[in-house]
Amino acid sequence: MADLVTMESACQISDLYDNLGVLEWRGRAMPMRILLTTCSFQDTPGPHHEFLESQGYEIVRERGPLSEEQMLQLAGDFDGFLCGDDGITRAVIEKSLPRLRVIAKYGIGLDKIDIAATKEFGIPVMFTPGVNHTTVAEHTFCLMLALYRNLVETVNATREGRWLRLTGHELWRKKIGIIGMGRIGQEMVKRARGFDMEVHGYGNFWPEDFCVREGVTRHRSLDSLFETCDIISPHTKLTAETHHMIHRARLAMMPPEAIVVNTGRGELVDTEAVLEALNSGKLAGYATDVMEQEPPDPAHPLLSHPKALVTAHIGSRTFESVPRQAMKAVTNLVNFLQGEGPVFCANGVVPSAEE
Ligand SMILES: NC(=O)C1=CN([C@@H]2O[C@H](COP(=O)(O)OP(=O)(O)OC[C@H]3O[C@@H](n4cnc5c(N)ncnc54)[C@H](O)[C@@H]3O)[C@@H](O)[C@H]2O)C=CC1
Numbered sequence: 001m002a003d004l005v006t007m008e009s010a011c012q013i014s015d016l017y018d019n020l021g022v023l024e025w026r027g028r029a030m031p032m033r034i035l036l037t038t039c040s041f042q043d044t045p046g047p048h049h050e051f052l053e054s055q056g057y058e059i060v061r062e063r064g065p066l067s068e069e070q071m072l073q074l075a076g077d078f079d080g081f082l083c084g085d086d087g088i089t090r091a092v093i094e095k096s097l098p099r100l101r102v103i104a105k106y107g108i109g110l111d112k113i114d115i116a117a118t119k120e121f122g123i124p125v126m127f128t129p130g131v132n133h134t135t136v137a138e139h140t141f142c143l144m145l146a147l148y149r150n151l152v153e154t155v156n157a158t159r160e161g162r163w164l165r166l167t168g169h170e171l172w173r174k175k176i177g178i179i180g181m182g183r184i185g186q187e188m189v190k191r192a193r194g195f196d197m198e199v200h201g202y203g204n205f206w207p208e209d210f211c212v213r214e215g216v217t218r219h220r221s222l223d224s225l226f227e228t229c230d231i232i233s234p235h236t237k238l239t240a241e242t243h244h245m246i247h248r249a250r251l252a253m254m255p256p257e258a259i260v261v262n263t264g265r266g267e268l269v270d271t272e273a274v275l276e277a278l279n280s281g282k283l284a285g286y287a288t289d290v291m292e293q294e295p296p297d298p299a300h301p302l303l304s305h306p307k308a309l310v311t312a313h314i315g316s317r318t319f320e321s322v323p324r325q326a327m328k329a330v331t332n333l334v335n336f337l338q339g340e341g342p343v344f345c346a347n348g349v350v351p352s353a354e355e
């Protein structure tokens, strides 16, 4: 039915949307069209599938994350995006108008969406806070322990029949420096305390009661955190201010045998400087779930570096967390399009529910 309606005419009558998920146009029902790009949403079982299917939308499925160019090919024909880390630039938003009404992001980081443009055009950007922070903190510890105990090297050796008994490091009493005291940062603190680590932190938001209770030492400058800590773990948003916050000079300040574990965003770290520090012996290891370019060039030197561990942006992907995020993302979309129920809005275009 939808293909009988040209995009142009659909755009002219976009104000006729009703609250039932269908558009009445010249007596015909045209379902709302939603672009679903998030692979983990599509690939993981859970109640989100049935809930989305029950809405009567026309769902167009693509395997994301899509580049800006791929989004531009598709843009213009959708009432909503149910998306992940796709390149939703100003050009994509402009091409999506006037039909686009909502961007329901699956996940937390909004750095691939041009937020200024969404505000300018009044497009609400929804997100899914409070449902993936425990999973990401667990993966951060997984990387940290794997790096400290040479896990990949020793397992690879035993798989080849070699009994390689490598000596590693313990977490006990190590100084961990957590950058960003948000949801993941706080989960990191709890887990670090469980390992009897000495916890240090830095953030422009500081949950005072929590930090006092958990014994977190507050640093007022990033330099002082780097000078102090054996392990640095960034958990801030990626912004112009945090881009390459882990750079050459700060890596040089770290104590001997220091490591960096990154499950935030690749661009928080100057990867060239990390490679130099690994090669010179200044940095003992770098474990990351995120890269400046994703997916990276298969020949990227970090991927095969003996002192590095790279996972493929899987920090929030567990069978427990994915359905939670997917349900929250689709609930945001449906509640907004139906005009009722709470939504978690990240760009201030509509009021956000309390978390
Ligand atoms: N590897 C993965 O799969 C995942 C990665 N992430 C990344 O982790 C980040 C953090 O996630 P949450 O903890 O849930 O977000 P959050 O919004 O709860 O916490 C972020 C914290 O960073 C702080 N911050 C922002 N700019 C800062 C600055 N310039 N200096 C110091 N602190 C600053 C904020 O005050 C806030 O407390 C996300 O933005 C995303 O990039 C999130 C989920 C999954």
Ligand SMILES: O=C(O)C(=O)COP(=O)(O)O
Pocket: 040, 084, 085, 106, 107, 108, 109, 110, 132, 313, 316, 317
């Ligand atoms: O929530 C976030 O910001 C994430 O990085 C999660 O990434 P994903 O949506 O699993 O590709």
